[in-house]
Amino acid sequence: MRSGWKSTSRGLQGLQPALLLGTAASLGGSMVLSAGLGALFWWVAARLFSAHSVGVAVAAITTMSLVASLSFVGAGTVLIRDLHAAAGSKVRLAGTAVLASGAVAAVAGTAAGIGAGAVNPALAEIGGSLIGLTVFVIGVALTTMSKVVDEILLGLLRSVLVLSRNALFSVTKIVAVAIAAFLASSDQPLVIYAAWTISIVVSLSVIVPMLRRHWRPSLSFSWVDLKGIAPAAVGHQVLNTTLELPSLAIPAAVGLFAEPATTAHFYMTFMLASAAFYIPTGLSGSLYAVGARRPELILRQARMTIGIALVAAVAAVVGMIVLSEPLLRLFGDAYGDAAGIAPWLTAASIPLIVKDHFQVVARIRFRERLAVVVCGAGAVVELAAATVGLVAGGLPGLAIAWLAAVTVESLVMGSLMLTVARSPAGRS
Secondary structure, three states: OOHHHHHHHHHHHHOOHHHHHHHHHHHHHHHHHHHHHHHHHHHHHHHHOOHHHHHHHHHHHHHHHHHHHHHOOOHHHHHHHHHHHOHHHHHHHHHHHHHHHHHHHHHHHHHHHHHHHHHOHHHHHHHOOHHHHHHHHHHHHHHHHHHHHHHHHHHOOOHHHHHHHHHHHHHHHHHHHHHHHHHOOOOOHHHHHHHHHHHHHHHHHHHHHHHOOOOOOOOOOOHHHHHHHHHHHHHHHHHHHHHHHHHHHHHHHHHHHOOHHHHHHHHHHHHHHHHHHHHHHHHHHHHHHHHOOOHHHHHHHHHHHHHHHHHHHHHHHHHHHHHHHHHHOOOOHHHHHHHHHHHHHHHOHHHHHHHHHHHHHHHHOOOHHHHHHHHHHHHHHHHHHHHHHHHHHHHHHHHHHHHHHHHHHHHHHHHHHHHHHHOOOOOO
């Protein structure tokens, strides 16, 4: 290991607040940048391609992301915690995680691409040709592998490289889709998601050489390392799924039980309110990466990240009260009618801070099973409350019921977080 990494290790002895906050700033900035430039990408695509092509491309890319999330198999979150302690096996362990997740994604992506047409005939062209299916499968595999690379960078406390890779990817895909539209001989969705896939390649090809200045990564593979990491990775993936489930399923519930126009209004409002989660999520992610190196200090660091996250969340609620209506009316006057639920949805970011920190502490203390049970039960409660609230009181009922559910969750998880943080670490 080079001297740069040694000096970093010495600097970590006290877990400097600057490192924690710098990592959080990079992660939060990456989320904000990805969201903003992602919206610009789709705006450009909508200007250059037909609504049909954009619709199919949206389905293809969202499916890529969904399959990638499932194929991720928790490898990245395990590495954030364990990579710093892997001594001489860092390179082999990282390469194994990247290649294994990419292989799983390729298999799952093939099934998803072929099966897309069975679910929705309009999506048959994704797997209807060899080139279309190939680009889709490569896109799924690369999306998965890039997620693992980001987690590896975070585990090595190189969050600036995470921000840099996502910024490069976001800018490149906008340029790529514009060039592809100019060069393409026909209006096809393949052109859009091919531009997306190419942009992932560009971002990885630039970031990996930058990482080589400090470390010598390679795509070496080890069955022994795979067997060693697999059980923990599966546990982390189950936990990741329980954490992501409410944000994915609540909009789906609205789509099932509400009119299409109501669904559109809710989705735009939910997307706007979700911006309040970026800073708290970045802070909890930073706590995980930094705190894993000194677990005995986790509570001290958590007090700081929770405090900052609370200030940011309260400020977001106040801002949403003032700005939600004019911001939503940018999408159309009718969207402003849903502005009343925006502060309630945004307020959920406050109790969710506790949930995010609980799962981080549980991972660091090797209590993933406890976190899976608690967060899984919480996800069920959230979905049930949101659905009942929607049916009984429309969108306002959903927003208030969901806020009540996550508030009750936070009371339970806050107590458990303190108990787990103070208990001896043990592998669950």
